[in-house]
Structures are given as C-alpha cells and as structure tokens.
Amino acid sequence: MIKAIKLSFLALIILVTGCAGNIQQPVAFNYSTIEQGAKVGVVVGPIPTPTMTYPGASCLLCLATAATANASLSAYAKTLDASDLSLVRDDVVASLQSQGFDANVIEEYEDESKLPKIKSEIVNSAKRDYSIYRTKNNVDYLVVVNFNYAGLTRNYASYIAKGAPEAKVLGLVRMIDLNTNMYTIYQPVVAAKMSEGEWKEPPEYPGMTNAYYQAIEAAKDQVKDSVVAVTEAADTGISPTSADAVE
Amino acid sequence: MKIIIAFTALFLASCGASTSTKDASDRLTAPSIEEVTIPSIDELASLEIVFADSELIPTMGAIATDPNSPNYGSVMYPAYSGASFLAAILVHAIVQGSVTAKENERRRTAADLVLEKYPLLSDGYIVEGLELSDEKVSVNDHDISLIKSELSDPNQVAGPLYAAVYPVLIMSQSEESLILQNEVRVYSVLQTETPLQTATVEIVRSQKCKEISAFECWARNDSENLKSAIQGMFLESIQLALAIESIQATADAATSETVRYLEDGHKKVERGQVLEQSCNHLRFMTLRGVIKSVPLLEDTCQLSVQDSTTS
Structure with a gap:
C-alpha cells in the first residue's frame, strides 16, 4: 500500500514537472545584440491554406452544427488567397538593409521538424540547430517568418455562436544568431479583424473579404515592425530610422 | 333568336370600338418609351442636378470603428x-x-462633436455654397455643363435626363480627412420611377498643413480651403458617377488587389479593382461596388518634380 502511494506521488511529481516546460518569452530586436553590417538571411516558411475554424465548438456534434451553420462562409474562406504573406520577406530585407545590415532573401526553407534538436537550459536559446543555413547561405543571422494560420474563425460556446466571424492570421518571427543559436528576435504575430459593417453578404462576402486582407496586411506590418531594431533610446520612442530622418 | 344574335354582335362591336378609342387617346397623351430615343449621357450638352434636400447637404462626424x-x-x-x-x-x-x-x-452624438467648431458644417452644408453654373464635367471626353436645379419636383426638369444626388459629408475625428459620399441616380424625364443608372461614389480629401492644426488648415482664408475642397469633391463625384458604365468595364477587366490609402491620418487597407493611379491619388472600385477616390499614403508628386528639376 505504502509502495503504491509512493509510486503515485512519484508519478504526480513527474507529471507536474513535465508540464512546467520553459515557455519562450518574446524577445525584441536590440542593436546591442547584433553588429552593423552583419549578414542576415530572411526565409519565410510555408504559407497556410485559408480555412475556417470554430473555437469553442468542442464536441463533435457542436462542430458539425457550427460547420453546417457556416457552410457557405466556410466554402468561401477556402477561395481566399494568402500568397501575399510570402511577400513580407522583401519588406523585411528592405527594412534590415535600411538599418545597415547585409540582408538577403533565402529562397529555400528547411523543414524545421527535420533540423537537429538542441537541449539547452540557457534563456532564449533556439530549440533546433539552424546552422545549416550558415553553411548553405553564408549568413550570420537568420530571420525565420512562419505563418501558422490564415483564414476566418467564429467563436462558439458549444452550439451557440458567440458573435460575428472574424479574420485571423497567426504567425511567429524569429531571428537566430547562427554562431550561438540564440534568439535575437522572438515575436508572435496575432492579427484579427472584424468586418466593417455587415458581414453576412453571401456569396462574395465583401465585408469578410476586406477583413481578411486587412488581417493579412496587419500581420505583415507586425512582422516588419518586429525587425526594426530598438536602441536604449527606444524607451523614448526614438528608433534609429527616425533618428536618421531627423538628422 | 335573331334579336339575341344582333344584340350580342352590337355589344361586342361597341366594346371593340371603345377599346381602340382608349388606345388612341393613350398614344396622343403619353408617347410610349419605345418611340422616344433616350440620349446617352455623353451626348448631353447639359445636365440638371436635383438635390435630395434642396437646402442642406447632411454632415456628420466619422464614428471611430475598431475592426480589431x-x-x-x-x-x-x-x-x-x-x-x-x-x-x-x-x-x-x-x-x-x-x-x-x-x-x-x-x-x-460623440462623433458629431467634431463638427461644432466648423460653422459651415455644424448644421449641414448649404447647397447654395456649391457653384455649379460655370462648371463642366468631362464624361468619356465629352464636356457636360451642370445646372443646379431649383425645382423641388423632378417632373418639371427641362432636359431629357437629370441626376438626383444624395450627398453626405463626413469629417474624420482627426479632422485630417473630409469624406463625401454621394449616390447619383440618373433618370429620364420620361421614366422618373426607375433610374437609368445608379452609382455610389466616395471621395476622400486629406488636409495636413505644416505647423498648424487640421482645423486651422481647413479654416484658412475664411474657410475657402474647405469650400473649394467640397466643391472639388462634389464635381469629382458627379464626373465619376456619370462615367459608371466605362468605369464598370475597366473594373471588370481588372483583378482584385489590396489597396492602401490615407484616411484620418492612418493607413487604410481595402480590397478592390484599381481604376486609375497618379503620384498622389488612387481611384478604385470596392468589393461593394462603390467608386472610391482616395489619397495615397505617400505623395510622390513633389519627388518627381524635384527629380525633373535636378535632371
């Protein structure tokens, strides 16, 4: 009996500590972490296919009800285009170049799930080994932009819709120092937009279409903003680019 | 039996006569539409403009929307x-x-507070303030004089066609943008119930002056800046609305794209078909079929002037 209690206690400790993994906190781009003229490669991961999801419709029957109720909009969501997202790499390169870095686009994206894992307790260390980019592309830093979701969502409370649908784009921007394998940027991207005015306008859904492309644009803007380096003067709201402009 | 047949024949003949008389009288008083050719807009020398409200153009403050x-x-x-x-x-x-x-x-109510300091806009813009007598608009390379109709009844309009207009002026909360929304319906005097064509146009004008506020900028020269902006916006809206057929054809031939423009001092993003773009201005058709004329985020006209001076 005592043995069983001990085992249960041990299992509980393993379970609790196992859940408490380190969550990567956002890292802002700082001039002190990267030298001027550094070679930076910019790569964008695969662009997701637009779709529609129903967060909160958690049971199978709820999901079926939600999907049926939104069948027309869901079918329309699949016709939307997310290819604009990949163009953000050119904006990122231009932004980095204007800040004095030797930035270039990397065409070939390496599947991250196939990169070697790295176990490190150091804060802001990357979980995979990205050095293959240094070997292949001769860069010191790598900016990886991933978009995980692009499409429409409608929140549900089981069977009941909690409001109008919204357009959403989710992603992540990371800059990795390929010499140390540390993050110099780690910024999640979350862009969500509602339809301005009426949303229920089948079959073309102009309001939702606008919202979707506004979300795409907002996501791209967030990516661009995340690669604008801040200095110690950034606390006063002066970025290096705006300082140059004043001069 | 003979009497019954004769009576029936008489009855039928009289019915036929009265019907044909009625048809004839109809033709005399109201010519059918098929017989009269309705001229197309670009054949007109002038066009009467009939305002929905003959005295005031409604004004309002833009409600700040948060699509987030x-x-x-x-x-x-x-x-x-x-x-x-x-x-x-x-x-x-x-x-x-x-x-x-x-x-x-x-x-x-809160949004409309922005109009309080503009005497010209606070209770609506006076239609009299629009000078159309010397104005012409070009539709498909054909000039048309505009005549502001003083008539409250469109049935008394002289020309073969007239345009009923439903303008609304909207001031943005930053006061940097003035927006004119105008629905223009063109009618034939022979058919005043159904418009021949309808177009909704939205014109955005942005105003930003160095070292003075947007209000001071609009109010300069005894509000002449504001008046001329409204005048220009109104004429542009009429010109675009009258050319809706050719604009629609251009839009149909173009593919939808994401357009970015300046409104209320911020970048605004919308999907539409680009009709025309200059160094500082963009015209496009929105997904809801509204023709929009908007300022670009960046005015490159000055840059091109500098470039040409330098070279």
Whole structure:
C-alpha cells in the first residue's frame, strides 16, 4: 500500500514537472545584440491554406452544427488567397538593409521538424540547430517568418455562436544568431479583424473579404515592425530610422 | 333568336370600338418609351442636378470603428426549465437591443462633436455654397455643363435626363480627412420611377498643413480651403458617377488587389479593382461596388518634380 502511494506521488511529481516546460518569452530586436553590417538571411516558411475554424465548438456534434451553420462562409474562406504573406520577406530585407545590415532573401526553407534538436537550459536559446543555413547561405543571422494560420474563425460556446466571424492570421518571427543559436528576435504575430459593417453578404462576402486582407496586411506590418531594431533610446520612442530622418 | 344574335354582335362591336378609342387617346397623351430615343449621357450638352434636400447637404462626424477583434464574453442563462431558459434569452435580447441602440446613439452624438467648431458644417452644408453654373464635367471626353436645379419636383426638369444626388459629408475625428459620399441616380424625364443608372461614389480629401492644426488648415482664408475642397469633391463625384458604365468595364477587366490609402491620418487597407493611379491619388472600385477616390499614403508628386528639376 505504502509502495503504491509512493509510486503515485512519484508519478504526480513527474507529471507536474513535465508540464512546467520553459515557455519562450518574446524577445525584441536590440542593436546591442547584433553588429552593423552583419549578414542576415530572411526565409519565410510555408504559407497556410485559408480555412475556417470554430473555437469553442468542442464536441463533435457542436462542430458539425457550427460547420453546417457556416457552410457557405466556410466554402468561401477556402477561395481566399494568402500568397501575399510570402511577400513580407522583401519588406523585411528592405527594412534590415535600411538599418545597415547585409540582408538577403533565402529562397529555400528547411523543414524545421527535420533540423537537429538542441537541449539547452540557457534563456532564449533556439530549440533546433539552424546552422545549416550558415553553411548553405553564408549568413550570420537568420530571420525565420512562419505563418501558422490564415483564414476566418467564429467563436462558439458549444452550439451557440458567440458573435460575428472574424479574420485571423497567426504567425511567429524569429531571428537566430547562427554562431550561438540564440534568439535575437522572438515575436508572435496575432492579427484579427472584424468586418466593417455587415458581414453576412453571401456569396462574395465583401465585408469578410476586406477583413481578411486587412488581417493579412496587419500581420505583415507586425512582422516588419518586429525587425526594426530598438536602441536604449527606444524607451523614448526614438528608433534609429527616425533618428536618421531627423538628422 | 335573331334579336339575341344582333344584340350580342352590337355589344361586342361597341366594346371593340371603345377599346381602340382608349388606345388612341393613350398614344396622343403619353408617347410610349419605345418611340422616344433616350440620349446617352455623353451626348448631353447639359445636365440638371436635383438635390435630395434642396437646402442642406447632411454632415456628420466619422464614428471611430475598431475592426480589431473584440473580446467575447459568455452569458449563462438560468435554465430551471425549457420555458425559463427561453424567457431568459428573450429578456436578454430585449435588454441588449435597447443597450445597443443607446450605445449607437451615444457614439453618433460623440462623433458629431467634431463638427461644432466648423460653422459651415455644424448644421449641414448649404447647397447654395456649391457653384455649379460655370462648371463642366468631362464624361468619356465629352464636356457636360451642370445646372443646379431649383425645382423641388423632378417632373418639371427641362432636359431629357437629370441626376438626383444624395450627398453626405463626413469629417474624420482627426479632422485630417473630409469624406463625401454621394449616390447619383440618373433618370429620364420620361421614366422618373426607375433610374437609368445608379452609382455610389466616395471621395476622400486629406488636409495636413505644416505647423498648424487640421482645423486651422481647413479654416484658412475664411474657410475657402474647405469650400473649394467640397466643391472639388462634389464635381469629382458627379464626373465619376456619370462615367459608371466605362468605369464598370475597366473594373471588370481588372483583378482584385489590396489597396492602401490615407484616411484620418492612418493607413487604410481595402480590397478592390484599381481604376486609375497618379503620384498622389488612387481611384478604385470596392468589393461593394462603390467608386472610391482616395489619397495615397505617400505623395510622390513633389519627388518627381524635384527629380525633373535636378535632371
């Protein structure tokens, strides 16, 4: 009996500590972490296919009800285009170049799930080994932009819709120092937009279409903003680019 | 029997005669539409403009919209029985409807406060302020003189066609943008119930002066800046609305793209078909079929002038 209690206690400790993994906190781009003229490669991961999801419709029957109720909009969501997202790499390169870095686009994206894992307790260390980019592309830093979701969502409370649908784009921007394998940027991207005015306008859904492309644009803007380096003067709201402009 | 047949024949003949007489009288008093050729707009020398309100153009402050995702809340309804659950939902719907209506009214009142310091706009813009007598608009390379109709009854309009206009002026909250929304319906005097063509146009004008506020900028020269902007916007809206057929053809040939422009001092993003773009201006058709004329985010006209001077 005592043995069983001990085992249960041990299992509980393993379970609790196992859940408490380190969550990567956002890292802002700082001039002190990267030298001027550094070679930076910019790569964008695969662009997701637009779709529609129903967060909160958690049971199978709820999901079926939600999907049926939104069948027309869901079918329309699949016709939307997310290819604009990949163009953000050119904006990122231009932004980095204007800040004095030797930035270039990397065409070939390496599947991250196939990169070697790295176990490190150091804060802001990357979980995979990205050095293959240094070997292949001769860069010191790598900016990886991933978009995980692009499409429409409608929140549900089981069977009941909690409001109008919204357009959403989710992603992540990371800059990795390929010499140390540390993050110099780690910024999640979350862009969500509602339809301005009426949303229920089948079959073309102009309001939702606008919202979707506004979300795409907002996501791209967030990516661009995340690669604008801040200095110690950034606390006063002066970025290096705006300082140059004043001069 | 003979009498019955004769009576029937007489009756039928009289009916036929009266019908044909009626048809003839109809033709004399009202010529059918098929017989009269309705001229196309670009054949006109002049066009009468009939205002929906002959005295004032309605004005309002732009309500600040936040298309960002709201935070949804959950509501739990008491459900002791099916009936009490439905009653709870009904009560909530009624209360929520009332709250929403009050909130919308509050937002409208708050938005309109921006107009208080503009005497020209606070109670509506006077139609008399628009000078159309010397103005012409070019539609498909054909000039048309505009005549402001003083008539309250469109049936008394002289020309073969006339345009009924429904303009609204909107001032943005930053006061940097003035927006004219204008629905223009062109009617034939022979057919005043159904418009021959309808177009909705939205013109955005942005004003930003160095070292002075947007209000001072609009109010310069005894508000001449504001007046000339409204005049220009109105004429542009008429010109675009009259050319809707050729604009629609251009839009149909173009593919949809994301357009970015300046409104209320910020970047605004919308999907549409680009019709025309200059160094500082963009015209496009929105997904809802509205023709928009908007300022670009960046005015490159100055740059091109500098370039040409330098070279």
